Amino acid sequence: MKYFIPAWHKQYDDWSINVPSIENYDAAEYMTVLKKFDEEIGLIITDYQPQLLSKLNQIAFFPNNLFSVYDFLQGVHGFENKVLELEDFNWPKNAIFDYGPFRTLIVLENKLYATVFYDIDGHILRISYPENDEHKAFTLGIDSRGFISNQDDEEKTIYFDPYGNWRFKKDKTTDKITVNPEMHFCKRREYENITDLVDEILSRYLKVNAKNNDEIIVTVDDESSFNNEIIEPYKPLYIINRHHPYSKKIGSLAKAKVIVSSNEIKQNLEKNYREQFDISVIPVFNSEFRLGHSQRQNVQEIGFFAENANDENIHQIIQKLCNYILKNPDNYSLKIFTYNFWKADHVNKILEQIKEENKNSFILGKSEQAENAPIDGLDDEVSLPELDVAHTRLTNISDVLSNLDKMRLLINWGKADELMQISGVSIGIPQVQNFSSVTVVDNKNGRIIKKISELLPVVDEYLTNLNSWNQTVVYNVQLMNQYSEENIIEKWKEVFKERKAE
The missing domain is CATH 3.40.50 (Rossmann fold)
Incomplete structure (x- = not known):
């Protein structure tokens, strides 16, 4: 085992x-x-x-x-799972239920009696009771298997078994643990901490x-x-x-x-x-070679993974790529990727800033998203080029693979992200970055550059020179062997073998 x-x-x-x-x-x-x-x-x-x-x-x-x-x-132990519903709780007879999209409010005599919170699957996560004349504020935590797991207030947390019996308590002031003296699952009745x-x-x-x-x-x-x-x-x-x-x-x-x-x-x-x-x-993420479909696209998509780049670099890179796309807006597009909610917010603000700074040069976004208001000082019939530039926050691994599937090129900046890098290799696309990593070898399946000023010539090389792009595909196929499930398991077996020999 x-x-x-x-x-x-x-x-x-x-x-x-x-x-x-x-x-x-x-x-x-x-x-x-x-x-x-x-x-x-x-x-x-x-x-x-x-x-x-x-x-x-x-x-x-x-x-x-x-x-x-x-x-x-x-x-x-062996508790039969069930999904707890509101009806499973003993609510006051005259309680009023106010159902919302994220939580349910229980009101009694025009006062809030309790608030029911749900997890992303719609199951009851916890129930909070505000302070009233009978008790201080407390919260009941619900186990997903269908029982009240703990009761938490500002002084202590009490943990229960599936049948409502308290098992042990944690004092929030001292961190001391007190075990129910009627229970015999541990050696002592008190512990200094959990x-x-x-x-x-x-x-x-x-x-x-x-x-x-x-x-x-x-x-x-x-x-x-x-x-x-x-x-x-x-x-x-x-x-x-x-x-x-x-x-x-x-x-x-x-x-x-x-x-x-x-x-x-x-x-x-x-x-x-x-x-x-x-x-x-031993790599965390294994690879399955799934060659992307960028060669079937009329528009060549450039991907920019901005999660690990600072705001200044993000602004410079997007601006330079916009200038590049501007030369042939019908043939190129840019998609920016992030993971984190706050990082995504930063990128959106940077895009708004770039849009404002270039309002007399181009329109940022597809035609259905573009703001086609007349430009001061220009005839209404004069239209600005529209650049297909979009930002997507990735929330799961399927998102990563599906978005990279049609990319012609991926730009990484700041530091390596294992998932993004191995996905790029799996799709077979070249990656351009300002750091070294085991998954990208300079002039083999991508380029390692030092400055943003070096970016556009490399981008142009991969988008216009089919030989350079094909070389990347060939090398990525070879690289896949190192990150295949079979190779990862062999590395683990080698470790286990060495351990047995010690």
Whole structure:
């Protein structure tokens, strides 16, 4: 069994404030590939995750063995799942229900009695009760399997089993944990903090279940909910995930085997810790060669991934590309990509700024979006060229692949994004960027440039010289072997083989 202990901290937001985005579930890609090639996978979750099953459904993955520390603490064993509806709660007889698109307000005698919040799937996420004459304000958290999981107020959090019995409490002032004296699932009645309790349960689980030939694979995580001393006797493999801070925890580890997803991370570790770690590079995202369809398009689309670029560079790059497209607006278009909601807002503001700065030179947007108001000082019959420039915020992996499918060229700026880079290689398109990465080799499947002033000649080369573009396709096909599922699993097998030989 390969037991993974990932850094799954984030919980679902309610639908009204949830911003769709690409979710990075730590270690999910590794687990998926290993299980696909018949490795037995155990998943150990040490954080409070009342929507755990919903998350597993979201990533379409279920391990051979699943252990949640909080499920054990809350006595969730063999509970028959159900979806809680409003009718399942005991509301006051004269309550009025005000149904909204994101939440339901329950009103009693012209006063707010409770607010029901929903997750993105429309399931009840939590119910908040405001302060009144009978009680202080509190919130009930709902487990996606259909029971009240906890009650939270400004002083404490109480955790329940599926049948409404309280199991343990956390004092928010002191962090102390108090266990229900009638329950016998742990050794003590009180703990200094939740980490002590999690340590005890995790240690007991590993002692009973982890066998000599099993592997414990742990994400190095500064926000870890357990102490590393619990897993050190099992000589774990460690994973570095760039999305989770690890600088504090990594230095405290004994000499160990570490898996990283890129040479960049490996080089940083070797620089800072010299020979403390034995490091292997295993890509996170596997590739399936799916040649794009840009050659079938009448308009050549230029893609610009702006997520990791600063505002000044974004402005300069878009302006230069607009100037390039202006020479032949019927043949070229530009699509800008971001992930983050706030980054997307910045890009939209930059586009508005460019539109204003160039209002007498061109119109930004397709004809149906263009603002065709007359320009001061110009005859009404004079029309400005319309540039096909659009911005798209990518919210899932399918978005990435479908948007890149018709791209002729991808520009990356700032630093590497593993998903975007491997997707570009999979589609077969050249990538132009101002940084080095293992997926783009200069003059093979793209260009590494230093300055924005170098950008347009390279763009023109790939859009007008078919030989350069075809060379990229050929090299990307060769590169695919390094990022195929088969190659990734071979890298894992090599690591496991070395471990057994130690």
